[in-house]
Amino acid sequence: MNQVNRLSAVEGTRTRIDGTVPINFTFNGKQLQGVAGDTLASALLANGVKVVGRSFKYSRPRGIVGHGAEEPNAIMQIGSGAATVPNLKATQVELYEGLEAASVNGWPSVNFDLMSISGWFGRLMPPGFYYKTFMYPAKLWMTYEHFIRKAAGLGSTPVQSDPDSYDKLNQHCDVLVVGAGPAGLVAAREAARAGARVIVADEQNEFGGSLLASTQTIDGQLAVDWVADLVAELNGFDNVQTLPRSTVFGYYDHNFLGILERRTDHLGISAAAGSRQRMHRVRAKQVILAAGAFERPLVFAHNDIPGVMQASSVSTYVNRYGVAPGSRLVLFTTNDNAYQTAIDWHRAGRQVVAIVDSRSQPKGDIVAAVKGLGIEVMAGHGVIEAQGGKRVKRALVARLNAQGADIVGPVETLACDLIACSGGWSPAIHLSSHTGAKPVWDDSIVGFRPGKSKQQERSVGACAGTYALSGCLDDGARAGAEAAKLAGHGDGKLYFPSAAVEEYKEQPQQALFLVPHSKKTSRAPSQFVDMQLDVSASGIELAVREGFESVEHIKRYTAMGFGTDQGKLGNINGMAILANALGQSIPETGTTIFRPSYTPTTFGAIAGRDIGELFDPERYTAMHRWHAEQGAEFEDVGQWKRPWYFPHVGESMHQAVNRECLAVRKSVGILDASTLGKIDIQGPDAAEFITRMYTNSYLKLALGKCRYGVMLKEDGMIFDDGVCACLGDNHYLMFTTTGGAAGVLAWLELWQQTEWPHLNVYFTSVTDHWTTATITGPNARKVLAKVCGDIELANDEFKFMDWRDGTVAGVAARIFRISFTGELTYEINVPAHYGRHIWEALIAAGEEFGITPYGTETMHVLRAEKGFIIVGQDTDGSMTPADMNMDWVVGKNKTFSFIGKRSLQRSDSVRENRKQLVGLKTIDANTVLPEGAQVVFDAKQAIPMSMQGHVTSSYYSANLGHSIALAVVKGGHSREGQIVHCPLADGRTIAAEIVSSVFYDPKGERQNVE
Amino acid sequence: MSNKLSSIKVESPLQYFHRRTSHQSQVAAVNGTELFNGDAEFALVVKEAPICTHLNLRGDGRDDGFSAGVSEVLGIPLPTEPGHYHCNHEHSLYWLGPDEWMLVSQAGALTLEAALRQRLTGHISIVDLSGGQTLINMRGSNTAVQTMLKKSSVYDFAGWPSAQTDKGCCVQTTFAKATAVVSNKSDGSFDLIIRRSFADYIARWLLDAGQEFGCRIEG
Helix, strand or coil: CCCCCCCCCCCCCCCCCEEEEEEEEECCCCCEEEEEEHHHHHHHHHHCCCCCCCCCCCCCEEECCCCCCCCCEEEEECCHHHCCCEEEEHHHCCCCCCCCEECCCCCECCEEEHHHHHCCCHCCCCCCCCHCCCCCCCHHHHHHHHHHHHCCCCCCCCCCCCCCCEEEEEEEEEEEECCHHHHHHHHHHHHHCCCCCCEEEECCCCHHHHHHHHCCCCCCEEEHHHHHHHHHHHHHCCCCEEECCCEEEEEEEHHHHHHHEEHHHCCCCCCCCCCCEEEEEEEEEEEEEECCCEEECCCEEEEEEECCHHHHHHHHHHHHHCCCCCCEEEEEEECCCCHHHHHHHHCCCCEEEEEEEECCCCCHHHHHHHCCCCCCEEEEEEEEEECCCCCCCEEEEEEEECCCCCCEEEEEEEECCCCEEEECEEEECCCHHHHCCCCCCCCCCCCCECCCCCCEEEEEEHHCCCHHHHHHHHHHHHHHHHHHHHHCCCCCCCCCCCCCECCCCCCCCCCCCCCCCCCCCCCCCCEEEEECCCCHHHHHHHHHHHCCHHHHHHHHHHHHHCCCCCCCCCCCHHHHHHHHHHHHHHHHHCCCCCCCCCCCCCCCHHHHCCCCCCCCCEEECHHHHHHHHHHEEEECCCCCCEECCCCCCCCCCCHHHHHHHHHHHHEEEECCCCCHHHEECCCHHHHHHHHHCCCCCCCCCCCCCEEEEEEEEECEEEEEEEEEEEEECCCEEEEECCHHHHHHHHHHHHHHHCCCCCCCEEEEEECCCCCEEECCCCCCHHHHHHHHHCCCCCCCCCCCEEEEEEEECCCCEEEEEECCCCCCCEEEEEHHHHHHHHHHHHHHHCHCCEEECCCCHHHHHHHHHCCCCCCCCCCCCCCCCCCCCCCCCCCCCHHHHHHHHHHHHHHHHHHCEEEEEEEEECCCCCCCCCCCCECCCCCCCCCCCCCCCCEEEEEEEECCCCEEEEEECHHHCCCCEEEEEEEEECEEEEEEEEEEECCCCCCCHHHHCC | CHHHHCCCCCCCCCHCCCCCCCCCCHHCCCCCCCCCCCCCCCCCCECCCCCCCEEEECCCCCCCCHHHHHHHHHCCCCCCCEEEEEEEEEEEEEEEECEEEEECCCCHHHHHHHHHHCCCCCCCEEECCCCCCCEEEEEEEEHHHHHHHHHHHHHHHCCCCCCCCCEEEECCCCCCEEEEEECCCCCCCEEEEEEEEHHHHHHHHHHHHHHCEEEEEEE
16 A cells, blocks of 8 residues: 555544545546545645645745645645636545646646746745836736746636536524534534524534544543534434535625535535535524634744644544654644644654653643653753755754743754644634624733624634633533524523533643744744745745834735635734734734635635526516527517517528518518516506606696606706506506616605605506517508407597507507607507417418518617617717707606706706717718717817717618718707718728708608508 | 407416426437426426416505405405415415505406405505416425525525415515515415516526426426
């Protein structure tokens, strides 16, 4: 077996691996084998892999340091092809058969790195190197950025679309427990027993947290067995949802939290069926944060050489994964807690060279226990430097003064291949920090505790600075009962007795943030604070010398904490070193505040299933299938799919639209107008209300009549337009534009509810209820007459701007005689269930007249021929009715004001030279102006030219035989007959004549055809 | 008359999804025709109710005359407790707001509106939305139904008490990126009232979201 560091069973521990199930994987192309239960990190260590990556700036070889989310070095690209994922931490990747892993840093290989050999590059990159080195010339920035990124090696994103599926669940609970270590587990149990709906989430593959690597006993049981029983108990509750492999990555306002559940990542990418990851969007009444703590590294010279690890991580690899990442251990500690690592190492049958304890007189029970095992304890000493290339070979050790600030004795050399470090613990206050709670420094734990809670949450256990197991269990249970009570369950009393725990009573630790070296910091070999971004103690001190004082500025200047590990290991040491350099205390210096995400979150999970055809709803009319069957091309109008044009086989869009346009004006066309917004308005004050919304009056609109109106915002600018019909006493139907429907309804509700609640009027959207088939053209009446026998259709009976109820093809229908083409038009409305029926009946009835279905493009051309505006195309929120040459629609003598009226009198609204709607006729009849083209008066003017307006609509008119355009031009209404020019991006300049915006049938005779 | 009506083609909003299932690969295997083979494979079944009457009713819920009039016509009390509906064999009346209700009924729209208008006075509004909406029922295993609801809406449906035969809970809320009036039924299933133009989108959403359980749509 190649797993040189794999341990055989160790008495008194039970690993979480199954050595009988081998798992094959590759690392940087090399075939390796691990076992079931391994993480990628534990498997790499088992195989004796030393170097897992290269550092960001200096390209130094780096090895695995931690065992969880704090890992700064083992950053991997997992998988290949479309499903490849960059920047995963090997410590969090569960091993599966066929896993492909590669270091994200280090080209061409981690063991032979060009940058490191050339050696010059790092010296070019002191803190603030972006600002200093690459400052000038500015235009080279893109080049610098590209070079820096490639050199730093931040992994690669797949170029194909993601083959995996992700989804989202919205969850609600009384109590959300974050973290299923000892504190979280007992908290969940108490809350569940009290009857609360509980969710417990933990980022690891199994519940238990630190207990999974513990050799402690609880109630006489091995910790892992106690965990197994408790998890089974939790799963027995109907009101508990357990989420392993689930990271609570963000804590947002109103107790809303995000959880990323990795559902199939551990099975391998090819095994993914169903969603690979699931985003839980949780709204919790109460939250218990039991997120644990990170061991703090010790900062000494060359502390980044592979083989320098966290003490708790060494214990975890030994106890949980059965891996001893080395042979000869030097343990460097400031506290009692880490002594356990020496015991674990010793028990695994490996050599403990020495325990180097910075405290001058360590005297705890565990110190005595270790000495009892024959292990040498070097009190009052520190490891001042690690030596070795791709692996630790020696630790240089020296006596320190009582404060740990100076070397007071000779330097000794200890031969070793592993240095385990512990500078104490830092509570994982990240989620508490997300809520806005300001962390509070506590000298007694040498760390930041969570600040005063801003939301319905409390921290317990290690993330609150309580490290003893008994304390975690007691605090956890109390928090569970309290949270349940606050959420309305139970009375806060505990249901379960507290567990009996064997533990050493710990003696005070020493605060040691920077281990002194024989040389001063600026001259000593690099003492790394943030390994992922290569920030060293000397770099922080240099930044202070250069004048930076604020922790936020130092962070940005040095890039400390900017990596994907977000400074989980380095930040506290960095801040303490900064405080020391500034000659002030840590509380005075303060800390940076953590923001979401706690660990990187995939974009796929954020998108969920809102992709592809589900990205945005496609709204269909009742005739949609008919259009699709006829081969219609569709256009998006808001969320609606509207037929754009109906091409015959072999027809171009231009040909199809010309054919459709001619057919309407020569005989009859049919349009699906169902998407227009329709609002039913009822109430005794309906007419008054409507009259306040439109520029014209509806007080005298008679039953059976329609009127066209324009709505303005308060600023006097056109916002929507449409027809409003009087359906009965106090009953109206308002049509809006397709895209404006929801906005207009909200606008009506806003004014009614907030300004005029005394006006009795109700609004109801009936857009979906009615389907509208519009037949238009000189033969429209003849078509309608074939399917409608109970309405008198004669011109003087059913007049323009009238509506009638009747029966069309056997269905009760409401017909509006209004027109957007200028031709004789009937808009036939039926309840949508009959939509396709009525459409097909009209198509059949119109067959003898060559009835032609047409889409939005032809609709646009036909209305432009008539100079009818489209709000949002010919207007842009800065156009008044007068600008649109539509003064006729503004009621000057209305008794009550209408919205926007006052603004029409503002000096800017009445000034001359406003952009005004005109028609443009190109000098070359066949040239169609591009919409958006700028209009200038003098084609020879030097750039920058004086822009006088722009083209808003432009088409080729088959009916007129030349191109037509609508434009807004400064002072346009008085410029008819002038020639203007449209300079285009391609160098052409198109000349056009300003003409009336009504190109066709200026007297409006055609809609009254007999 | 009946002959004439029978020649009129009526299409419900989910017409084109009846008998469609979430088993896309199998659909492809049988050459594009739709697969429909019973309940066994489908932990989630979505059934569109036959076309019926949907009326939007507005009025003052605090007005005794109004609430008495509504209950007299419908034979059920006007729900005034937020988020509740009342129903009998013919009508279901959903609370949408202090002055707004949704009435789904087996009675004809014109007759029902006329009966209500005759009995009710003052400032009211009755709007026929029968063509613009459809009611679908979602039944299946509790896990499948609850997961579907959690995927589709931010509302806490699991927090509802069980429905009774004559009343239950309802809410008008977001459903995927559309809206729905969601209510629970005494048999443990849920009813959704959705808008016609969003029906295709919702059907696709349901088939997609229900894939992990197997989902089919019935007419």
